[in-house]
Amino acid sequence: MEQPGCHTLVLKSGFRAAGEASAWARDLAHRHGVDQEQTEALDLCIVELVANISDYGYGNAPGEIRLTLEFSAQRLTLALEDDGPAFDPLQQAAPQQPASLEEAQIGGLGIHLVRQFASDCHYRRTCHTNHLEVMFDAHASHAAAN
Amino acid sequence: MKMDSAHTGDGLLCINLEGRLDVDGALAVENRFAFATTTSKENVIVDLSAVTFLASIGIRMLMTAARGKQGRGGKMVMAAAQPAVHKVLLMAGIDQLIPLYDTVEQAQAAIKGA
Numbered sequence: 706m707e708q709p710g711c712h713t714l715v716l717k718s719g720f721r722a723a724g725e726a727s728a729w730a731r732d733l734a735h736r737h738g739v740d741q742e743q744t745e746a747l748d749l750c751i752v753e754l755v756a757n758i759s760d761y762g763y764g765n766a767p768g769e770i771r772l773t774l775e776f777s778a779q780r781l782t783l784a785l786e787d788d789g790p791a792f793d794p795l796q797q798a799a800p801q802q803p804a805s806l807e808e809a810q811i812g813g814l815g816i817h818l819v820r821q822f823a824s825d826c827h828y829r830r831t832c833h834t835n836h837l838e839v840m841f842d843a844h845a846s847h848a849a850a851n
Numbered sequence: 852m853k854m855d856s857a858h859t860g861d862g863l864l865c866i867n868l869e870g871r872l873d874v875d876g877a878l879a880v881e882n883r884f885a886f887a888t889t890t891s892k893e894n895v896i897v898d899l900s901a902v903t904f905l906a907s908i909g910i911r912m913l914m915t916a917a918r919g920k921q922g923r924g925g926k927m928v929m930a931a932a933q934p935a936v937h938k939v940l941l942m943a944g945i946d947q948l949i950p951l952y953d954t955v956e957q958a959q960a961a962i963k964g965a
Contacts, residue, residue: 723874723906745904745935752873752906806918806948814907814943821942 714772716755718763718787722770723756730774730783737776743841746822747781750839753815754785754794762789762835780824781841786834793828794819794837852876856887863959864893869901872909881912888916888927895920896958900931905939917949930958 714729716722730751734744751772758770773784794816803809820826824842828835852870859865866887870876888895897913899905913929920927928950932940940946952958 720874720878727873748904749906749939752904756874756906756908800944802944802947806914806921809914809918809948811911811914812907814910818907818939818942 711773711775713774716770716772718759718768718770720759722759723752726751726755726770726772729772733774733776734781739776739781740843743781743843746841747783749822750819750841751783753819754783754837754839757794757815758785758787758789762787762792764789779843781843783839783841785837785839788833789835791830792835793830795826795828852879854880854883854887858893859896859959861959861963862893863896863962864891865896865898865955867898867901871904872902872912873904873906874908876904877906877908877912884912885916885919889919889923891925894925894962895927896955896962897927897929898931898955899929899936900933900955902936903933905932905936907943910939910943910945913949914945926962928952928958928962930955 712733714726716725727748730747731744734747739747755770762768768788771786775782797813797816799820800810800813800817819839823839825840827838830836852868852872852875854866854868856864856866864887866884868880917927929940930952931954932951940951945951950961952961
């Protein structure tokens with residue numbers, strides 16, 4: 706098993722980015738002995754957030770997505786950085802449960818799922834960079850596990 | 852992501868999805884999935900037993916198809932989601948919009964009895 710540590714990946718935004726990020730995260734989670742539940746939560750969140758940046762962060766121009774994964778015994782921290790326009794995904798209102806399929810909004814679920822599956826999230830903007838940190842506590846009994 | 856489908860012989864179409872329903876997975880099957888669900892005269896059961904991962908793009912694919920089916924007076928239901936996929940569907944509230952059954956057999960019985 707790998708020692709606790711920090712790993713980075715730089716991706717080009719685009720439709721392949723989420724898949725690449727997912728494979729990287731799952732491989733690292735396996736090497737660090739992360740349990741299945743935490744790995745699944747990490748996988749989902751990284752796919753949703755990287756896809757979001759790829760789809761909206763840079764318009765139609767390619768851009769960089771910088772990922773960092775830090776592993777410790779108690780917590781796994783995912784950090785995402787992009788240089789797109791300022792965007793705080795945590796400000797997005799939680800979707801209301803629609804009364805019917807007809808009323809349901811087809812989009813907007815990604816950030817909602819991240820909030821459900823992560824233990825904590827923080828956003829900040831520095832100069833021209835969006836920074837998002839997403840934390841997953843080991844064996845946390847947050848909303849998703851209940 | 853793979854997809855195949857089979858007519859059950861009692862007026863239902865069962866669509867089996869296999870693999871990850873993420874960005875790549877949705878891209879691989881969404882056109883065929885939409886075509887199969889909307890053009891079939893039968894009600895549809897989506898067998899999720901072999902789906903190992905579900906992201907919001909996959910949920911959108913399911914919802915779009917279910918909505919289209921409902922708009923044509925038909926029904927689409929889901930069945931047999933693995934625990935991780937089941938959790939995502941519940942967290943997203945999708946089970947309240949598209950019926951979700953533990954097994955394909957339960958889905959068949961429910962859709963025929965409705």
